[in-house]
Every structure is written in C-alpha cells, then in structure tokens.
Amino acid sequence: xxxxxxxxxxxxxxxxxxxxxxxxxxxxxxxxxxxxxxxxxxxxxxxxxxxxxxxxxxxxxxxxxxxxxxxxxxxxxxxxxxxxxxxxxxxxxxxxxxxxxxxxxxxxxxxxxxxxxxxxxxxxxxxxxxxxxxxxxxxxxxxxxxxxxxxxxxxxxxxxxxxxxxxxxxxxxxxxxxxxxxxxxxxxxxxxxxxxxxxxxxxxxxxxxxxxxxxxxxxxxxxxxxxxxxxxxxxxxxxxxxxxxxxxxxxxxxxxxxxxxxxxxxxxxxxxxxxxxxxxxxxxxxxxxxxxxxxxxxxxxxxxxxxxxxxxxxxxxxxxxxxxxxxxxxxxxxxxxxxxxxxxxxxxxxxxxxxxxxxxxxxxxxxx
Numbered sequence: 458x459x460x461x462x463x464x465x466x467x468x469x470x471x472x473x474x475x476x477x478x479x480x481x482x483x484x485x486x487x488x489x490x491x492x493x494x495x496x497x498x499x500x501x502x503x504x505x506x507x508x509x510x511x512x513x514x515x516x517x518x519x520x521x522x523x524x525x526x527x528x529x530x531x532x533x534x535x536x537x538x539x540x541x542x543x544x545x546x547x548x549x550x551x552x553x554x555x556x557x558x559x560x561x562x563x564x565x566x567x568x569x570x571x572x573x574x575x576x577x578x579x580x581x582x583x584x585x586x587x588x589x590x591x592x593x594x595x596x597x598x599x600x601x602x603x604x605x606x607x608x609x610x611x612x613x614x615x616x617x618x619x620x621x622x623x624x625x626x627x628x629x630x631x632x633x634x635x636x637x638x639x640x641x642x643x644x645x646x647x648x649x650x651x652x653x654x655x656x657x658x659x660x661x662x663x664x665x666x667x668x669x670x671x672x673x674x675x676x677x678x679x680x681x682x683x684x685x686x687x688x689x690x691x692x693x694x695x696x697x698x699x700x701x702x703x704x705x706x707x708x709x710x711x712x713x714x715x716x717x718x719x720x721x722x723x724x725x726x727x728x729x730x731x732x733x734x735x736x737x738x739x740x741x742x743x744x745x746x747x748x749x750x751x752x753x754x755x756x757x758x759x760x761x762x763x764x765x766x767x768x769x770x771x772x773x774x775x776x777x778x779x780x781x782x783x784x785x786x787x788x789x790x791x792x793x794x795x796x797x798x799x800x801x802x803x804x805x806x807x808x809x810x811x812x813x814x815x816x817x818x819x820x821x822x823x824x825x
Contacts, residue, residue, distance in 0.1 A: 468496040518604040527598040537691045538684045582616040625775035647717040656776030665738040700795035
C-alpha cells in the first residue's frame, strides 16, 4: 500500500515511480500528511504529474551548477572566441541576478522581470536579446538534467531590433583620413587601407602572415582569425565556414603592403627580433596587437580634423559602399565579405543600393 498510517496517527505516502534509467534504482517519493484525505490527494497528483511528464524535476540542482554544466558544453562545442563571449555575458549579466534562485520555482513571469530589468538599464535591444538567448540555453540545460519540467524562457519574446544608421566613409573621406596619418605611423596606413580595400574583419586581418599573400595571383588567403582570451593569443577558424575565402586585391594595395614589410623588417632588426614569412603582417612588437589598438587610433587620428570618426568595423561597411558605387552585384560582394548566404548581404546592405523604382515608373511612360 502506498499510504500507511504511522504510529503518531499521521499518514505516510510512499510512492514508487519506476526505475531511474541511469542508476537502475527505484524512484520513490515519501511524504507524511495529517489526514488520509491529504495523503490520497497527494498520491493522485503525483501519479498525474509523473504520467503526463509534468514532474518538476527530481534533481534539486542549483542554478550555479546547471550554469557550470552549460559552460562546460560551450567550451567543448564552441569556438574559443564564442566561448569567451558567452562566459563574459553569464558572469556580467546573468549570474548576479539568478545565482541564488530556486531553480525549480522559476516561472515565465520571473524571466520577463529579468528582461524588464535589462530594458531599464537602457541596454540595446540586440544585446538584451543575446543575453536572453544564453539564459534560455541555461534553462534548457536544466530541463535536460531533469532539474526543471519546462523552459520558462520559451514564451518570452525577443525585443524588436532597432536599426541604426550605417556609417561609412566615401573614397574622398577615406583619402582625407589617410592624409591625417603621420609618416611614422605607416603601420596604420597599411592596416586601414587593407580594411577599406578588402572588407576583411579585424580578426581576419590580425591573423594574416606574409605567406597568406599571393603576389602572383594578387590574392589574400583568409582562413583564420586572431583574438585574445584573457591576454592569451587565440588563432581559430574565422566566423563561418564561408568566411574561408581568397580575396583579390589591387596593385596599389600590394605595393603598400610590400613597403610596410620592409619597414617591419627594419623595426624587427632594431628590436632584435627575427622576421620571417610567418610573421604576422600587422605585428610591430613581440606579439600581434589587439583590435582595440586600431579602434582607438581612428579617433585619435580624426581628433583635430573635421572628419567624423567611424568604428573600425565600419571600414567593412565602407568597402561594401565602395563596391556598390562601382555597380558590383550582390554575389561578388557576398564572396568578398565571406557571408554564408546572399540573403545576409541583401539584408545588411540592400538599402545602400540606389532606388530603382523611379526608373521602373519612368519606363511605364513608354507604353502609352
């Protein structure tokens, strides 16, 4: 009998819920009630919840433990740069709020309150959505570990993405920018020119060695990306498989890079460092520079001029604007940027193309 009277006049419920698929041991739920009616009600509810797979989760795991299990999975299955980003977001935004939560009691309303807190911080909607995606993955891990019966994030909608006006420099503006670079800062002239004329991502450029330039085919071979994880240098595959590509480059850029290579050799000699074809192209000390070095420099160069500075990544947008101005098609731009789909290219840069509607309307006049 699952319900038995105890010596002190109460009723003990001892229900078997089958075998644990991992340990092979019998699952049991034991609880004591003051009356038989309460005990019978609990037994009925327990069987109903279990049989309909609505059980809360038999493992009373803490949020911190499930979070760590999720991070372990990410470390194995994600790129190092992606894992570093996830770990930062979890530590900065998620753990402080949820660490002491009763995991099995979290509801959809609780998740919405967390989202509202992020909104109140005036964080960008895109950033909030990224945080919510990671939180959803942690709760999914809790469901997998049988610590939650459902994912409370499932019914919380993403925020509407806000579209910012894309910034880019025209050829004349970029020429003005180059004119502001001091002669002794030749490295920056070479770096920013490469970014503007190829559309490469910063990490892809920083990972380049001299062997990655084919002067005969006039191509740059892109197949890796450089980043730093807590001061540790990390070189991995680029953002997507389609990011592995060969980019054709113009003669003037090749000559500029050749000139920088000679200056780099002279610099390495002064520092008593060995220079080889495996040296990173944009290296100027014992280790390759970080992205921040080139991001900050743009503002410093533009500081005393009338030229509005742009972000480092906006040089990639500037390259696309340049190609569109030259009437290049979407397929060519997709190949140069390394987008996985031409839809991505159209979604991001379609608005830069001239509006063809007026030309279409004018041609209708020819019919009458």
